[in-house]
Amino acid sequence: MAFVLGENVKPQRFIQFILLFLFPALGLFAFELHFDMSPLAVIPRGEYSKKHWSPSVGTNLSAAVSLGRFVSLGGEFGYYVAPLNNTTNYTGFITTGLRASAFYYPTSRLKIQGSASGGVYQFNNRLVAYSNFWLKAYVEAGYRYSPSLMFSGGVGFIDLYLESELYYQGFIAGLSIHYLLDTRKSQGNLQVDFQQPEPVFPLTAGLYRDNPIGTIQIENQESAEITDVSIKFRAGNYTSAEILCGTTDLLYKFQSLELPLYADFSPLIQNFTETGKIPGELLIQYQLLGSVRNTSQSLVIDTHNRNNFRWNDPAMLASYVSPNSPEVLDFSKYMVGIARNQLRSGLNRNMQFAMYLLEGLKVGGIIYSADETTAYTETHLDPSALDYIQYPYQTLAYHSGDYDDLGLLLAGSLESVGIETALIPLEDDFIVAFSLDMTYQQMESLFYDTNLVLYIGDQFWLPLSLASLREGFINSWYSAVDSLTFAIDRGDPVDFITLKDAWQQYPPTGVSGTEAQFQKPLEERVIRTVETDLMRYITAEFGPRISALQDELRQTGGSRSLYNQLGLLYVRAGMYDEAKSELQKAAALGSSTALVNLGNIAMLQRDYEQAKQMYQQALELNPDSQGAISGLNRALAELLQ
Numbered sequence: 001m002a003f004v005l006g007e008n009v010k011p012q013r014f015i016q017f018i019l020l021f022l023f024p025a026l027g028l029f030a031f032e033l034h035f036d037m038s039p040l041a042v043i044p045r046g047e048y049s050k051k052h053w054s055p056s057v058g059t060n061l062s063a064a065v066s067l068g069r070f071v072s073l074g075g076e077f078g079y080y081v082a083p084l085n086n087t088t089n090y091t092g093f094i095t096t097g098l099r100a101s102a103f104y105y106p107t108s109r110l111k112i113q114g115s116a117s118g119g120v121y122q123f124n125n126r127l128v129a130y131s132n133f134w135l136k137a138y139v140e141a142g143y144r145y146s147p148s149l150m151f152s153g154g155v156g157f158i159d160l161y162l163e164s165e166l167y168y169q170g171f172i173a174g175l176s177i178h179y180l181l182d183t184r185k186s187q188g189n190l191q192v193d194f195q196q197p198e199p200v201f202p203l204t205a206g207l208y209r210d211n212p213i214g215t216i217q218i219e220n221q222e223s224a225e226i227t228d229v230s231i232k233f234r235a236g237n238y239t240s241a242e243i244l245c246g247t248t249d250l251l252y253k254f255q256s257l258e259l260p261l262y263a264d265f266s267p268l269i270q271n272f273t274e275t276g277k278i279p280g281e282l283l284i285q286y287q288l289l290g291s292v293r294n295t296s297q298s299l300v301i302d303t304h305n306r307n308n309f310r311w312n313d314p315a316m317l318a319s320y321v322s323p324n325s326p327e328v329l330d331f332s333k334y335m336v337g338i339a340r341n342q343l344r345s346g347l348n349r350n351m352q353f354a355m356y357l358l359e360g361l362k363v364g365g366i367i368y369s370a371d372e373t374t375a376y377t378e379t380h381l382d383p384s385a386l387d388y389i390q391y392p393y394q395t396l397a398y399h400s401g402d403y404d405d406l407g408l409l410l411a412g413s414l415e416s417v418g419i420e421t422a423l424i425p426l427e428d429d430f431i432v433a434f435s436l437d438m439t440y441q442q443m444e445s446l447f448y449d450t451n452l453v454l455y456i457g458d459q460f461w462l463p464l465s466l467a468s469l470r471e472g473f474i475n476s477w478y479s480a481v482d483s484l485t486f487a488i489d490r491g492d493p494v495d496f497i498t499l500k501d502a503w504q505q506y507p508p509t510g511v512s513g514t515e516a517q518f519q520k521p522l523e524e525r526v527i528r529t530v531e532t533d534l535m536r537y538i539t540a541e542f543g544p545r546i547s548a549l550q551d552e553l554r555q556t557g558g559s560r561s562l563y564n565q566l567g568l569l570y571v572r573a574g575m576y577d578e579a580k581s582e583l584q585k586a587a588a589l590g591s592s593t594a595l596v597n598l599g600n601i602a603m604l605q606r607d608y609e610q611a612k613q614m615y616q617q618a619l620e621l622n623p624d625s626q627g628a629i630s631g632l633n634r635a636l637a638e639l640l641q
Contacts, residue, residue: 032065032066032180032181032182032183033063033064033065033066033180033181033182033183034062034063034064034066034072034074034101034178034179034180035061035062035063035178035179035181036060036061036062036063036064036176036177036178036179037059037060037061037177038059038060038061038062038154038174038175038176038177039057039058039059039174039175040057040058040060040078040080040173040174041055041056041057041172041173041174042055042056042057042058042080042082042158042171042172043055043170043171043173044082044168044169044170045157045169045170045171046166046169046170048166048167049166049168049169049170051085052084052085052168053082053083053084053085053091053168053170054082054083054084054085055083056080056081056082056083056170057080057081058078058079058080058081058093059078059079060076060077060078060174061076061078062074062076062077062099062117063075064099064101069252070102070103070104071100071101071102071103072100072101072103073098073099073100073101074098074099075096075097075099076095076096076097076098076099076117076119077094077095077096078093078094078095078096079092079093079095080092080093080095082168091123092123093121093122093123093160093168094121094122094123095119095121095134095136095160096119096120096121097117097118097119097120098118098119099116099117100115100116100117101113101114102115105225107290108144108224108225108227108287108288108289108290109143109144109289109290110141110142110143110144111141111142111143111144111150111152112139112140112141112142113139113140113141113142113152114137114138114139114140115137115139116135116136116137116138117136117138118133118134118135118136119133119134120132120133120134121133121134121160123160130162132160132161132162132163132167133160133161134158134160134161135158136156136158136159136172137156137157138154138155138156138157138172139154139155139156140152140153140154140176141153141154142176142178144289146223147180147222147223147289148179148180148181148223149177149178149180150177150178150180151177151178152175152176152178153173153174153175153176154172154173154176155171155172155173156171156172156173157169157170157171158170158172184254186221186222186223186253186254187221188221188222188223189221189222189295190218190219190220190221190222190226190295190297191218191219191221192216192217192218192219192284192297192299193216193217193219194214194215194216194217194261194282194299195214195215195216195217196213196214196302197214199275199301199302199303199304200213200263200265200278200301200302200303200304201304201308201309201310202269202270202272202303202304202305202306202509203306203307203308203309203316203319203320203509204316204319204506205265205269205270205509206507207505207506208262208263208264208265209243209262209263209264210262211262212260212261212262213260213261213262213263213301214260214261215258215259215260215261216231216245216259216260216282216299217256217257217258217259218231218251218256218257218258218259218284219255219256219257220251220252220253220254220255220256220257221254222253222288223253223288224253224288224289225250225251225252225253225255226250226251226286226287226288226293227249227250227251227286227287228247228249228286228287229250229251229257229284229285229286230244230247230284230285230286231244231245231247231259231282231283231284232244232245232282232283233261233262233263233280233281233282233283233299234280234281234283235263235265235278235279235280235281235301236279236280236281237266238265238266238268238269238278238280239263239264239265239266239280240264240266241264242264242283243262243263244262245259245261245282246259246260251286261282263280263301267510269303269306270306270510270511272303272304272305272306273305273306273307274305275302275303275304275305275308276303277300277301277302277303278300278301278303279298279299279300279301280298280300280301281296281297281298281299282296282297282298282299283295283296284296284297304386305388306509306511307388307389307390307391307394308386308387308388309386309387309388309389310383310384310385310387311379311380311381311382311383311387311425312383312384314380314425314495314497315495315497315501315502315505315506316502316506317389317404317408317423317425317497317502317506318423318497318502318503318506318507318508319506319507319509320389320391320392320408320508321392321408321411321412321415321499321508322392322412322508322509322510322511323412323415323416323508324416324508324510325391325392325393325412325510325511325512326393326512327392327393327396327397327512327513327517327518328392328393328396328409328412328413328416329416330518331360331396331413331520332357332413332414332417333416333417334360334520335353335357335360335413335526336353336357336417338356338360338526338527339352339353339355339530342527342530342531344534344573344574345571345574346572346574347446347534347537347572347573347574348436348437348438348442349437350419350434350435350436350437351436351462352530352534353414353417353419354414354419354434354462354464354473355473355530355533355534356526356530357410357414357417358410358464358469358472358473358476359472359473359526359529359530359533360520360526361406361409361410361413361469362469362470362472362529363521363522363526363529364399364518364519364520364521365399365519365521366395366396366399366400366401366406366409366469367399367400367469367470368400368401368402368403368466368467368469368470369400369401369402370402371388371402373388374386374387374388375402376402376403376404376430377403377427377428380404380425381427389402389404389405389408390402390405390408391408391509391513392408392409392412392413393511393512393513394513395408395409396409396518397517399518403429403430403466403467404425404430404466406430406466406469407423407430407431407432407466408423410464410466411423411432411499414434415499419434419435419437420434420435420437420459420498420499420500421433421435421498421499422434422456422461422496422497422498422499423495423497423502424463424484424494424495424496424497425495426483426484426487426492426494427487427492428467428483429465429466429467429479429480429483430465430466430467431463431464431465431466431480431483431484432463432464433454433456433461433462433463433464433480433496434461434462434464435459435460436453436459436460436461436462437459438460440460443460445572446541447541448540448541448542448543448544448545449541451481452478452481454484456496457498462477463477463480463481463484464476464477464480465477465479465480465483467479467483468480472529472532472533473530473533474533474536474537474540534574538573538574538575542569542572542573545569546566546569546570546573549562549565549566549569550566553566558585559589560586560589560590560591560593560594561586563582563583563585563589563591563594564582564583564586564591564593564594564597566582567579567580567581567582567583567586567594567597568597570582571597571600571601576601576604576605579597580598580601583597583598583601584598587617590621591621592618592619592621592622592625592628593618593625593627595614595615595617595618595621595628596614596615596618596625596627596628596631598614599611599612599613599614599615599618599628599631599632599635600631602614602635603631603634603635603638606638608635608638609635609639611631611634611635612632612635612636612639614631615628615629615631615632615635616628616632618631619632
């Protein structure tokens with residue numbers, strides 16, 4: 001059925017319908033408005049059209065709104081001048097309708113679009129005017145001259161119907177000018193928002209290369225989409241280098257991108273002795289319509305005091321401990337220097353060094369002092385609490401510290417002389433354990449009660465309680481064992497943190513300072529204190545064995561073997577006078593082994609002439625004694641120097 005103008009649907013009424021549709025859609029969806037003007041040429045197709053119509057020209061005007069990033073919907077108005085074949089007459093077609101388009105940008109400046117449109121048309125042919133439906137399909141490719149202006153060319157097909165038959169149809173080709181109008185105003189730049197949930201901990205600054213400081217949100221406020229986006233961060237001298245935070249191939253206009261913020265901090269961050277801020281800079285490179293742009297945005301990074309710490313991962317304590325800290329090295333070398341001249345060869349070397357280091361702290365006036373605001377016994381039980389922990393050099397300078405402060409100083413001192421150390425934070429104590437570096441057989445020979453030694457990770461460890469620092473080495477040792485036993489029996493979680501392993505994730509910060517120097521204790525006082533510890537240890541660990549051998553000697557009347565065993569037990573205990581007395585009894589009974597042992601004692605005491613004589617006497621009794629042969633060679637070598 002044809003629509004007769006004046007009696008049926010008019011094009012202007014259809015335009016009113018389109019506007020009624022567009023304006024609500026504009027308020028609901030509008031991001032961009034597209035305006036197109038397209039001069040066209042139409043080549044008639046089909047038997048009827050070719051018979052009646054010659055090639056036509058026309059133009060299209062359209063307006064559309066973007067519904068998402070690839071689709072637009074709007075209205076279209078067209079006017080076509082179609083000459084009748086073999087006459088001077090022509091027909092004018094006026095088209096109005098809706099157009100739906102799908103588009104895509106293969107590159108920043110190239111746009112490919114396909115559209116389908118349809119509606120009603122009107123044509124005038126001298127005596128009568130008709131209206132009916134029309135349909136059109138069109139594809140085009142365009143060059144984007146600027147974000148708002150594009151030129152394109154395209155081809156398509158149009159059908160105009162009269163009643164149920166095609167009245168006019170043909171191929172379309174034309175050029176177009178497209179103008180884009182944003183309904184939202186862009187800023188012509190990138191907007192950056194930074195969220196930092198927690199200030200940076202200088203203690204673990206190295207972790208921020210792989211763990212984010214916070215989150216950055218970048219919104220594209222440029223006039224078009226941007227591509228090849230790269231985001232880096234730097235903070236002047238506080239960072240060692242720029243670090244890549246993220247990239248993206250495409251960021252549409254008004255689209256936001258959320259990325260983690262990383263930083264490669266330099267040692268300068270350790271200068272934060274108070275809570276503060278670091279001025280930083282976000283460097284963003286991207287392309288806009290193929291043109292490379294670089295921009296920067298200022299960021300302010302909140303930073304904790306370098307002494308601040310949270311107990312969510314106790315292994316981070318390892319970062320406080322630097323075996324190369326000058327202040328710690330100065331202390332430990334002084335104490336080990338004293339120890340080297342007093343070492344007892346039969347006892348464990350690491351244990352003796354640990355005695356001198358712990359007693360050196362005690363004699364030197366290092367005392368326990370609970371932090372009034374962040375006491376260890378309270379703060380370390382709350383992973384969310386912010387603790388304040390001293391670096392070892394600070395504890396030396398202040399001559400005091402909480403349990404954890406004292407423990408880190410002792411651990412650093414032990415590590416600085418090559419003794420592997422572990423940290424064990426307990427509910428009401430802080431334990432430092434050190435490796436004895438010995439075999440099972442050696443451990444059994446030196447410790448009567450093997451329950452006083454820890455066996456962890458194929459190593460034997462001796463624990464020391466910092467809550468008992470003032471009571472000396474032996475009491476600190478026994479208290480640590482009691483605290484650990486109690487905690488295990490109670491079912492408390494017990495962390496055993498070896499510094500060697502923890503440093504793999506949390507390396508030492510190497511923080512040093514210029515505070516008041518630690519006053520080294522007098523050598524004589526330290527030696528006396530350690531000798532007291534040694535006698536207590538010998539009495540406890542060797543006393544029962546010595547008593548058992550003495551009882552056996554009294555019962556059996558003595559033998560070379562028993563005298564030799566007792567002499568060697570005294571040697572391990574460092575009781576050389578007692579050892580020589582028992583070994584001489586064995587030698588008098590013809591024991592070449594006892595003579596070798598007497599030679600060994602003489603070598604330890606640097607009496608090389610006496611040693612030579614003992615080894616020679618042993619060889620007279622047993623010419624094949626390898627101990628006597630090697631001992632004699634060593635004694636002669638010393639005498640020749």
